[in-house]
Structures are given as structure tokens and as C-alpha cells.
Amino acid sequence: MFPAFDGNDFVYLNSGGSGPPSHETISAMRAADDLFFGSIYREGIGLFVRQAEANARAREAAARLVGAESNDVALTQNTTHGMNLGYYAIDWKPGDAVVSTTTEHPGCLVPIHALKRRFGVETTLVAPPVTPEKIAAALTPRTRLISLSHVDWTTGEVLPLTEICTLARERGVLTLVDGAQSVGNIPVNIPATGADMYAFTGHKWVLGPEGIGAFHVRPGLPAHSPNVGYASVSEATPFDINGDYDLRPDARRFEASTVSPTLAAGFAAAADAAHERGEEGFAEIRRRADLLMDLISELPRITIRSPRPAQSGLVSFEIEGVVAKKAVERLLEQRFVVRFIPDPNPYVRISTHLFNTEEELEALARAVAEL
Numbered sequence: 318m319f320p321a322f323d324g325n326d327f328v329y330l331n332s333g334g335s336g337p338p339s340h341e342t343i344s345a346m347r348a349a350d351d352l353f354f355g356s357i358y359r360e361g362i363g364l365f366v367r368q369a370e371a372n373a374r375a376r377e378a379a380a381r382l383v384g385a386e387s388n389d390v391a392l393t394q395n396t397t398h399g400m401n402l403g404y405y406a407i408d409w410k411p412g413d414a415v416v417s418t419t420t421e422h423p424g425c426l427v428p429i430h431a432l433k434r435r436f437g438v439e440t441t442l443v444a445p446p447v448t449p450e451k452i453a454a455a456l457t458p459r460t461r462l463i464s465l466s467h468v469d470w471t472t473g474e475v476l477p478l479t480e481i482c483t484l485a486r487e488r489g490v491l492t493l494v495d496g497a498q499s500v501g502n503i504p505v506n507i508p509a510t511g512a513d514m515y516a517f518t519g520h521k522w523v524l525g526p527e528g529i530g531a532f533h534v535r536p537g538l539p540a541h542s543p544n545v546g547y548a549s550v551s552e553a554t555p556f557d558i559n560g561d562y563d564l565r566p567d568a569r570r571f572e573a574s575t576v577s578p579t580l581a582a583g584f585a586a587a588a589d590a591a592h593e594r595g596e597e598g599f600a601e602i603r604r605r606a607d608l609l610m611d612l613i614s615e616l617p618r619i620t621i622r623s624p625r626p627a628q629s630g631l632v633s634f635e636i637e638g639v640v641a642k643k644a645v646e647r648l649l650e651q652r653f654v655v656r657f658i659p660d661p662n663p664y665v666r667i668s669t670h671l672f673n674t675e676e677e678l679e680a681l682a683r684a685v686a687e688l
């Protein structure tokens with residue numbers, strides 16, 4: 318089902334880093350390549366019509382996967398791109414503040430640091446466990462944004478997003494969510510969370526190609542797009558060189574220009590497949606994580622850092638006396654592809670996707686026992 322695994326006995330357990338595309342997804346990309354690098358050049362402006370169709374299919378598939386309407390998502394390059402769009406949708410003033418958490422990925426934190434350097438934006442980081450009460454306590458009258466993950470990349474914990482978005486709305490604070498580890502891993506219905514802006518990618522749990530993701534913007538959100546071009550212009554008002562036209566009112570005002578139709582086709586195919594796997598697929602991902610935690614929790618020297626029962630397909634642990642980076646290197650020598658989380662949370666992290674079998678997880682536990 319996956320070219321990455323054809324003809325080798327590697328055990329791939331890092332879909333949270335990058336998920337391998339299936340043969341079907343790759344076929345969809347090859348078909349797009351054949352068309353868009355070939356006969357399309359004989360179709361005149363048909364080229365642009367077909368590009369628009371490919372983008373529309375990607376938006377539709379991505380939106381369906383997260384319970385949203387297709388025009389409420391903009392195509393992006395990845396999660397971090399979406400996070401940047403969200404941060405720069407706000408007209409920051411010195412002394413404005415952001416609340417985030419201590420375990421966020423650099424994709425969430427580096428843009429905050431840039432806002433601090435450039436605009437003097439203050440940051441308060443809440444330490445886990447992240448609760449609505451702790452977030453509420455961190456808010457000040459100057460807080461304009463809460464930015465945090467839906468699923469913590471260091472442990473796989475699902476944050477209480479709906480409660481946090483509700484309290485943010487009550488306090489007049491915007492929310493920006495890093496969905497890198499959530500979409501394709503756990504059931505996600507973005508409108509139901511109440512998040513104002515939500516960024517995710519196609520290349521991790523969705524098992525799509527690298528280089529394409531999506532950014533959901535709550536309908537009616539009064540936020541400026543920092544990324545505009547021909548794709549942002551409303552279909553209702555023609556472009557005018559003096560600027561006498563409207564931008565699209567929906568999330569697509571955050572899309573500026575040309576998108577790779579090959580990536581769009583791969584993203585659409587992968588998001589469709591993830592949608593078809595449905596609730597049952599998400600339950601199976603968690604079941605695998607639980608199985609792995611059951612297996613390794615019996616081993617001496619192991620401290621599991623993920624919540625039990627599993628909340629997602631991420632399982633993190635520490636091995637007494639073995640540095641996480643070293644453990645990952647030694648596991649790779651035995652053909653287990655896993656990753657480590659850097660300091661200050663130096664854990665071995667396993668991603669248990671649907672293609673990972675019980676036998677693979679049992680073999681991994683045996684290998685971990687020998688480290």
C-alpha cells in the first residue's frame with residue numbers, strides 16, 4: 318500500500334514527523350504531473366481552469382476532513398505557514414500580549430519571538446497540564462491572542478481546545494491553533510472547537526505530500542490577510558489597478574497565488590482517504606498507542622510521558638540511563654524509524670499510525686527492552 322515500505326523491513330513509526338503517502342495518493346500526483354507538465358500546455362487558458370479545479374478539490378477534501386466548508390480553508394504550504402498567516406493577521410501594537418504554552422513546537426513559538434522582537438509583543442507561556450483555568454489566569458487586558466496546539470507534539474495529549482476557545486471568545490481574545498499533530502490523528506471538527514484560526518498540514522497524519530497544508534478561518538472573522546494576490550480577489554468585484562475591488566470575504570483571502578496542482582492532487586487524495594478511515598480509523602490509531610504503552614510500561618527503566626489511556630497516536634517515553642537521541646539512533650540500526658523530542662522534553666516519540674501492525678509494536682517493545 319506504501320512505496321516507502323515496499324521491499325524493505327523497516328518499521329516506520331514517525332508519521333507525526335512525516336507520514337508516507339500511499340500508492341493511491343502517489344498515483345493521483347503522477348496523474349496530475351502527467352496532465353500539468355504535459356498536455357495542459359495545449360489548452361490555453363484551460364490551464365488556469367484546471368489549476369483552479371485541482372485547488373478546489375484539495376480545499377474540499379481538507380475542509381471535509383475537519384468538518385468545515387471548503388471556502389473556509391485556504392491552501393498553505395504547511396502548518397507553520399498557516400501559523401504565520403494567523404499571527405500576522407493581527408495589527409500588533411507594543412505591549413500587546415500572546416498566551417501560549419511551554420511545550421509548543423518552534424512553528425508556534427518562533428513567530429511569537431519574532432513578534433516580540435519586531436513589535437514588542439509580550440508572551441506568557443503556560444506549563445502543562447494546560448487547563449482552561451491556567452489559560453484564563455494568564456490573560457491580561459492586553460492579551461490579543463491565545464496560540465497553542467490541539468495535540469501536544471511532545472506527549473500526544475489533546476488540549477481542552479473547545480473550553481479554551483470559549484473562554485477566549487468571552488474575553489475578546491483571538492485563538493490560533495497549531496493542528497500539526499491533530500488532523501488525521503484524532504477526530505477534528507474545527508467549527509465545533511470555536512477556534513478563530515486553525516493551521517494544519519497534509520504531510521503528517523494525513524499521509525499526503527510535503528509542501529501543502531490548509532488554514533481554517535472562522536467565517537466572519539474580522540482579521541486581515543497578510544498574504545494577498547490575485548487569488549485573494551473577490552470574484553464579485555473585478556481587479557482594478559487602483560485597488561477598487563474587494564478581497565474575498567472567506568478564508569481564501571489568505572491564499573495569494575499559484576499552488577502546485579501535483580501537491581493539491583496528492584493532498585486531496587490523502588485527505589479523502591483519511592476522511593474515509595473515519596472515527597473507526599482514529600479509534601484504531603489510539604488502540605495501537607494503548608497497546609504499545611501496555612507493552613513498554615512493563616519494562617524496567619521506562620517512564621511513559623504520554624497520557625493513558627491514549628488520547629492520540631503519539632507515545633512518548635524516557636529510558637533511564639539512555640539519552641533519547643542515542644535511543645533513536647540505536648533503534649534505527651535495528652530498522653525502527655522513530656524520533657526524539659529535543660530538550661527540554663527529551664523523549665523518544667513513537668507515532669502509531671494505522672499501517673503499523675501489532676507485530677511491529679511488539680518487536681519495537683522488545684527492541685526498547687534491549688536498549
Ligand SMILES: Cc1ncc(COP(=O)(O)O)c(C=O)c1O
Nearest residue numbers: 395396397422424470495497518
Ligand atoms: C506541533 C507541531 N507544530 C508544527 C510543526 C511543523 O509542521 P509543518 O512542517 O507542517 O510546518 C510540527 C511538526 O514538525 C509539530 O509537531
